[in-house]
Amino acid sequence: MSEKLYEVQNWASLFLENHNREPRVAEILIQHHLNISRSQYFMMMQDEIPEEKIKRIKVDIQRHAETGIPVQHIIGYEWFYGRKFAVNEHVLIPRPETEELVEHVINKVKNEPLTIADIGTGSGIIATTLKLELPQTTIYASDISEQALEVARRNAETLYAEVNFLKGDFLQPFVEGNIHIDVLVSNPPYIAKSEEKLLADTVKNFDPSLALFAEEEGLAAYRTIIEQARQIPNLKRMVFEIGHAQSTAVHQLIQTNFSESKIQIIQDINGKDRIVSACL
Numbered sequence: 001m002s003e004k005l006y007e008v009q010n011w012a013s014l015f016l017e018n019h020n021r022e023p024r025v026a027e028i029l030i031q032h033h034l035n036i037s038r039s040q041y042f043m044m045m046q047d048e049i050p051e052e053k054i055k056r057i058k059v060d061i062q063r064h065a066e067t068g069i070p071v072q073h074i075i076g077y078e079w080f081y082g083r084k085f086a087v088n089e090h091v092l093i094p095r096p097e098t099e100e101l102v103e104h105v106i107n108k109v110k111n112e113p114l115t116i117a118d119i120g121t122g123s124g125i126i127a128t129t130l131k132l133e134l135p136q137t138t139i140y141a142s143d144i145s146e147q148a149l150e151v152a153r154r155n156a157e158t159l160y161a162e163v164n165f166l167k168g169d170f171l172q173p174f175v176e177g178n179i180h181i182d183v184l185v186s187n188p189p190y191i192a193k194s195e196e197k198l199l200a201d202t203v204k205n206f207d208p209s210l211a212l213f214a215e216e217e218g219l220a221a222y223r224t225i226i227e228q229a230r231q232i233p234n235l236k237r238m239v240f241e242i243g244h245a246q247s248t249a250v251h252q253l254i255q256t257n258f259s260e261s262k263i264q265i266i267q268d269i270n271g272k273d274r275i276v277s278a279c280l
Contacts, residue, residue, distance in 0.1 A: 127156070250276045
């Protein structure tokens with residue numbers, strides 16, 4: 001038996017609320033299964049939904065509610081900087097804060113034909129977005145995970161972005177290959193293992209731990225990247241996304257390794273320290 005869209009929406013939102021899940025997931029899943037935009041969604045509230053579509057929507061709503069599987073893993077994509085990126089269990093789901101990191105880099109680089117490296121690229125969102133927004137730049141991206149690189153390559157190809165992908169531990173492929181870089185950008189793993197119990201099940205049970213956690217209370221990746229960066233000649237700038245309590249520690253790591261650097265701490269839209277930007 002078919003139902004109207006608003007009836008499906010009401011059932012789904014209530015079901016999610018009763019399982020302590022975000023009710024807005026209902027809207028995302030319904031739009032996905034009906035292949036409609038957000039504006040179409042609100043215009044179609046009184047429309048009848050075919051029965052087989054309702055069945056599929058209900059299966060996915062229940063799956064998310066009961067297991068915590070992220071909605072992005074169910075539908076296979078997430079939007080970032082106005083573009084659709086494929087995601088799966090091998091990469092982090094893009095977060096809105098990372099758009100602010102990208103925005104900062106775009107504003108700093110402007111029209112200069114620089115070489116930018118995205119270190120620990122994951123799904124490739126930073127590298128691909130920077131290439132599309134700054135077409136005059138040369139973009140590299142590295143990751144230690146072959147599965148993550150597969151996702152990143154697919155995203156770059158789908159969006160027609162020319163990105164050079166390298167496999168290796170952070171800056172290692174650049175050092176070994178003697179590759180020149182002007183700007184280093186990274187959103188590395190920065191969560192301390194001790195904080196795992198505080199994370200939502202949608203994150204800790206589904207995001208790859210390789211991309212989430214770092215030793216030394218979440219600072220190990222920054223230390224490695226910053227120390228490796230000393231072997232890159234003429235590096236002009238490094239920009240990191242950080243955990244909100246890490247600005248002092250990351251500032252100190254940069255200062256110790258690049259004593260002449262001018263370092264800026266930038267807060268995100270929620271007023272939390274989120275970006276460390278250093279002019280070397």
